[in-house]
Amino acid sequence: MNEFNTYLNNLDYSNIKDLCEEKGKLHIYRKKDFFIRQNEIERFAGWVKEGTFQYTYIDEEGEEHIVGYSFTNEFVCDYSSFMKSCLSAVSIQALTDCSVYEISRHDIIEYWETNMETQRSGRYIAENLYEMVYDRLLDSYCTPEIRYQRLMKRCPDLKDTVPLKSIASFLGVTPETVSRIRRKLKK
Incomplete structure (x- = not known):
């Protein structure tokens, strides 16, 4: 599903993928297991070795809205919750059995603070996530x-x-x- 999460298109994320595989722990999620639930604090980011996750948001009226997906060879997490240690705005649930290399916020930040190149990687990810969300906002007017x-x-x-x-x-x-x-x- 290469083109769904467009933030990955212009990135060389191989170093971060390698970091997840080296420092992360392989975790298995069964279909319907939650990676994170809305209103919890995201403690891990993951590299999806295999499987599909669905992101959902439940509004104030209790209505569930699907707001995203993560597929094989992509990252999975509520980025804002993960980086700011705040409550997650979404739930992320396995649609299939999934295997994920999970890495802690501490390990990611330690990696990004290694040198200027790794800091740029973190900035590029944030910029590309912003661009994807911005494009989605503009699409909402179509x-x-x-x-x-x-x-x-x-x-x-x-x-x-x-x-x-x-x-x-x-x-x-x-x-x-x-x-x-x-x-x-x-x-």
Whole structure:
């Protein structure tokens, strides 16, 4: 699912991946296990060796919204909670059985403070995460059809990996809307 988390596109994150594998501990999550729950403090970041995680946000009315995914060969964590040691805004749950190299905040910060190059790596990750979120904000001003088309162009295999209901939640629309869009695009 290479193009879903676009913050990875312009990064050489091989050193951080290696750090996770060297200093991190391999943890197995079974389907439906939580990596983090909303309103807890994120203590680890992870490199997903295998599997898929879903990020959800529950609003004040108790409505659940899917806000992201992490796939094999990607990072998993609530970055803001992890870096600032504040409450997580999301829950991250395994959609499949997953294996993850988990690394502590202390180990990441120690690595970033090694030299100027590692500090740049940390800054680039933050900048690219910001850009991805900013693009998502701008997408929210487009019609559901355009958002769906952009998502499918970027990640054509997503519809084979996650259910229609989840794609609809991610786009902020109903499953019926996604079905209508799909029918319209087939014509």
